[in-house]
Amino acid sequence: MSVLLLNASYEPLAVVSWRRAMTLVVAGRAELVAQDGDRVVRSAGGAEYPWPQVVRLMQMVHFASMRTPVPPRFSKAGLNVRDQRTCQVAGCDERGATVDHVIPRSRGGATSWENCVLMCQGHNSRKGDRSLEQLGWTLKQRPAVPAGTIIASPARREEWARWVAPAFTTA
Numbered sequence: 001m002s003v004l005l006l007n008a009s010y011e012p013l014a015v016v017s018w019r020r021a022m023t024l025v026v027a028g029r030a031e032l033v034a035q036d037g038d039r040v041v042r043s044a045g046g047a048e049y050p051w052p053q054v055v056r057l058m059q060m061v062h063f064a065s066m067r068t069p070v071p072p073r074f075s076k077a078g079l080n081v082r083d084q085r086t087c088q089v090a091g092c093d094e095r096g097a098t099v100d101h102v103i104p105r106s107r108g109g110a111t112s113w114e115n116c117v118l119m120c121q122g123h124n125s126r127k128g129d130r131s132l133e134q135l136g137w138t139l140k141q142r143p144a145v146p147a148g149t150i151i152a153s154p155a156r157r158e159e160w161a162r163w164v165a166p167a168f169t170t171a
């Protein structure tokens with residue numbers, strides 16, 4: 001059974017085997033965050049541990065190699081997560097109800113993570129086909145591809161939704 005491995009910050013890192021997860025827990029390098037039903041793992045010495053479903057590292061790791069190299073496919077759902085459903089124009093707290101192309105499509109702007117941001121209805125309609133520079137607007141952050149996708153079965157995808165947005169899981 002696969003186990004979701006979270007960084008100390010609760011950010012999803014990888015999917016690992018339950019053996020790997022147990023090794024981390026027993027060694028004190030990870031803690032159990034969610035148990036898989038009420039099943040237990042019995043060690044050779046007879047000790048019982050809850051069967052892990054989600055574990056979290058005790059110390060923050062930064063190695064990029066644990067991420068799946070596959071960038072998530074662009075989607076509105078993913079954009080909602082990345083931009084936290086909020087208009088990305090600096091200083092605006094309105095709901096990001098629309099997808100704006102930073103470089104307008106009419107000027108060859110792509111529909112991509114790097115060129116799309118959420119904007120509120122007002123900002124999007126005022127922007128039209130103009131560039132941010134023309135308007136003197138700045139964005140809260142530079143639009144970027146979100147971190148890699150976590151591979152999960154459809155059942156796991158639901159169970160792990162608390163830690164990984166479904167837009168960032170793939171079967």
Ligand SMILES: [Zn+2]
Pocket residue numbers: 087088089092093094119120121122123
């Ligand atoms: Zn706005």
